[in-house]
Amino acid sequence: MSELLTKEEMKAYRVQGFSCAGCAKTFENNVKKLHGVEEAEVNFGASKVYVKGKITIEELEKAGSFENLKVRDEKDQKVAHEPFWKQKENIKVYISALLLLVSWFLGKQLGEEHFLPTIGYATSILIGGYTLFIKGLRNLSRLQFDMNTLMTIAIIGAAIIGEWLEGATVVILFAISEALERYSMDKARQSIESLMDIAPKQALIRRGNQEVSIHVDDIQIGDLMIVKPGQKLAMDGTVLKGTSTLNQAAITGESIPVIKTVNDEVFAGTLNEEGLLEVSVTKRAEDTTLSKIIHLVEEAQAERAPSQAFVDKFAKYYTPAIVILAMFIAVIPPLFIGGDWSSWVYQGLAVLVVGCPCALVVSTPVAVVTAIGNAAKNGVLIKGGIYLEETGNLKSIAFDKTGTITKGIPAVTDIVTYSGNEDELMTITAAIEKGSQHPLSSAIIRLAEEKGLLFNDVFMDEFQSITGKGVKAKINNKIYYVGSLSLFRELHGQIKSNQKEKLSQLQTAGKTVMILGTETEILAFIAVADEIRASSKTVISKLNHLGVDTVMLTGDNRQTANAIGQQIGVADVKADLLPEDKLTFIKELQGKHQHVAMVGDGINDAPALAASTVGIAMGGAGTDTALETADVALMSDDLNKLPYTIQLSRKALTIIKQNITFSLGIKALALWLVVPGWLTLWIAIFADMGATLLVTLNSLRLLRIKEK
Template identity: 40%
Template sequence: MDQGTETRTLNWRVEGMDCASCAAKIRTALERMPGVSEVAITHTTEKLSLKLAEGGAAPEAIEKQISQLGYAARPFTGAAPTAPRHDHAEGEHDHDHDHDHDHGAVGHVHGEEPGDRDKAWWQTRKGQLVIGTGALYLLAWAAKLALPDISYWAFVIATLIGVAPIALRAFQAARAGSPFTIEMLMTIAATGALVIGAAEEAALVVFLFAVGEVLEGAAAAQARASIKALGELVPKTALIEENGATRQVEASALRIGQTVLVRPGDRIPADGIVVSGTSGVDQSPVTGESVPVTRTEGDEVFAGSINTQAALRIRVEKAAADNTISRIVKLVEEAHEARAPTERFIDRFSRWYMPAIVGVAILVTLVPPLVGLGDWWTWLYRGLTLLLIGCPCALVISVPASIASALAAGARQGLLLKGGIVIETVAKTRTVAFDKTGTLTRGEPRVTDVVALAGSQDEVLRLAAAVEAGSSHPLAQAIVAHATSLGLNIPPGRDETAMAGKGVSANVEGAEIFVGATREEASLPEALRLEAEGKTVSAVKRNGTIIGLVALRDEPREDAPSTIGALRAMNVKSVMLTGDNARTGAAIAGALDMDYRAELMPQDKVSAIKALGEGVMMVGDGINDAPALAAAATGIAMGSGTDVALETADGALLRSRLTDVVNMIGLSRATMSNIGQNITVALGLKAVFLVTSVLGITGLWIAILADTGATVLVTANALRLLGWKGK
């Protein structure tokens, strides 16, 4: 496309897609239309985004093309869809989101009218096709019993009426660039069966195919329901307070800085800070915590949480598009776009598999009669049977069905994984590298000791607080909080300068004050003693001379020991990466019985990750962890961490519980095991019935029943993951 051509981005919600092949079929068709580029679509989120050049196809023509393929397209009325993203810079992080979805157009064309999602199965077009074909088949059988002379034609009519919509969609898909579809095979097989006089089997095949369509649609609906349930956690309306009065507004219209009133029993409409009131807040819909937590003035609350006791007034801190629930939904939707290597392999495999099956079916039909091994009608029947049994529906759906179920199960338990590629990588984890502060520890350090080497303790603490007053680092905030609690007068600092991994300096009362780690401090007996106790020691220097030490301690999380033990039981090693000195690192790591690397700058953590070899998961929460999160095979951010960490990471522990690291690995391993089972079932049944079909042991209706049965078995097995629960 000419770079000078003006383009616009258009978005639709496409209903009726049951598998990745459906999305591939639409993509193939739309990419052939004039002016259309960068088509991004995923069947789970039902969102389509594309760029349309000026003078290209009309939006109405695009919708008509989608409709002709058997789907329903509605303009997307919300914000731009979040699922498809093609703007990853090359090398942004190690896990390439593969958007090359030229699947070879394998699979189904599924019809669904607008609004079908809200109807019972028998009210949908698919359901009506099942009822219609089933009724026709029964009527034909009734005719066979009552009027045997016309029964053959009754089965012919039942077949033709039932296969007509399937043949129409097969023809439309072929015109749009997808000739190898199950609809095309169904049409050929049903027509061929009528030609050789197998009308009863043809009618039954059409009916069983329709049943399989309904079952596959139900499986797709299950995956979508998890995302829909997340989005519905946030209430639709909110009570906003203005000038002493309240009025009801749309929650999506709330602006940062507004104050909302949340009554007992109401869901909190936005992420915010409590400005008045004290109440128990049930955060289980968001974080999974089973016990309500007390929230009072100054505390943070999440959209979707439930106020259980007393009225709260909350200042909105994040717009609707940026609140916790929206971020979770965005992560889950993006996850469905990041396909696992196994899934990509299956897609590549299916590109040549379908044409190969068609070729084999033709050979089975032609070669044996030509060499005198039987009559033409017998081998034509077996060739048609081979066409149906060779359809890779179960194989194609085996991986995405398991991935979708795992993502949904994980999201409900606060485990966010950005796609199948992450699940597959997490399952191969052999070493977990933990950041210390805020990850292995609570991230709430407290000042334990102030040692004055010159002047008084108050003077040392006062100057240290002056330097740290402008920092958001947990250690800095702890020093400022301690000085404030003692009522010390903290002077203003000027010309603050931060030195990553070393400390902060500022001009305070005409002197250059530095707070951080120094070589001189490391040799002081007082510092050695404090560090041996597992405390972090910062030196306070005035004009280059150490005047005192400030020691802080950040206690390990309560679940840290059990997490390390559980990982060891899974044959997964644990290592702590910290910028603290070796003595402090040794004290913390020794208490947790794990390995450690200390005195690491942010770039040193990257080197440490690479030195640990393959299969490394990095768990962190801070901005300085972002490089290590990107360098690891899998980067996992704590839910309480920074936005930078969450964006860089491949997943997140929403509940900020270390035990969820164990659960994440467990879920990923269970998913890969489930995928292995599905592929075995899909290929195993194909192998058995391919042989029996060629030998003439099984016929047409057994072939389609086996194909439908394999799809049902694979789907049902994948849905078992929805019930997976962590420890």
């Protein structure tokens, strides 16, 4: 569906046996014609069909009988695939190939003119090409020209002019080509199907005094799930009791286990490594983070990449053009230059075979499905082929500072005292800041709690907020002030030179300084900073090495922003920005670079994320908003996956271009062989099958790209 939300009203089924995008389209059209069906759409990449209306699985399988498709309910357990060599579709190839070999041997013994080899070849053609002919003749009657139509005309034509051996060989090689294409698409889809097996289908639930194993579909929000060491979590939830380390690689791509304790969020599909956990279930099975990842990745595979749209449009005109070209080659030379009919008809049939757009049609979707699947397994959710390509084209990335470059949690970094005991001064500051609304007050209170200071016992009165400058309060009959430099300039006039120098030094290091003092003296400087993520400097360095311009956007003052920018190595820093200023700057960057990404937390800076070419959200595992709104979501709460995502996207873009160039180039080269009359059906089918196979194998190389 163009509007994915309408799929909520539709029933989803998984389909097994798709060999090509064309077959998926035929199946979709067949389903739409079924009685009781209001709407239907096939997602070829995910191998699913969505149906609105009353329908049975038997009716769906009947609609897919032309390809021997198997259909099952989306929620049914995955059926084990038969080994490739045992699949029914391939058995006819074995029989056909055996008949071809026997007929060829008989031809050598009895002579090619003998009727027995001819009967053998004809039988081989019928068995191996039965489904091909049905599809091809049906399309021909509707004047629909696809690869099945081209192959049907070529094989029947070869039989008519007496080239039985080559006709039978073409049938078998085409069947092998289709089987390999089906195998490679299944291989690409397995990266997504493997995600479905991550979370268990049963969970141990405590209801009352009983612990029972319950299927995930029957578990309710609020149920208490018991997770023993070595078990995987079946549901998302919040830890009520226990402490353990969880391996979250399946969700976030992080290989290092994370410590989880009371009130922490945990996800289905993660592995409990050590302790016993009691978890309160917070989401139904279909709403877990893992389920959303699988759903969004499958939908992403249905979104066509720009190059795929080009290929589909090109193939629409290319295939009929090949039919016309083949007809001219077969007819014009005999009619106008006295050519031999048999030879030129043969050349025309060879052009039909070499003109099959198999390699061209699969050049993009296999690469897109493989890349998106690989990314999902490594903790990166790419929402479609268009974003895969756009990420590969990125020239500049803008980072929101707070919560992206930094942890988003302010912390006290320095305490410089000028009078009195440090702990006493921190106790007074924390007692005053307890009543403050200043965003940095939490850092002071947190440090006081860590030190075990009894600031809650301090009696304080006459608390007053001094707008934009700080706060004051009376403690032990003495008025204390906590605030900015401007507040103390008002109180004291000029501050001492050594204090001024220290203040400047702390601010230059990117820290915000809060001053504690009285009406007559400064008692302490307390420097607070939003800690830079350990990965930020490394990630920025990797991106700069990849030739991507990096910019940091922040609402902080320029001095603090420049200090952080220098530490991490970004090429440019934009400070003192309001949210609307960030949006304006993103548009300016797009005017300069065209392809620009914005990295944020998926909640703040929404306008800038939406305006960028690619909106990249961090911490998707814990934020539904990030999963739903971002074009690319990094499931872990750090930037380490960003260089990997750029490299994967660039490699996918390169492979797609290679595939398109190679598939068209091999066709052009084979067609040139018509000029000296060297093109044969053998060369034609090997050019077509070889190109398809090489293009597919080239795409599967994307499975090997890992984070460095």
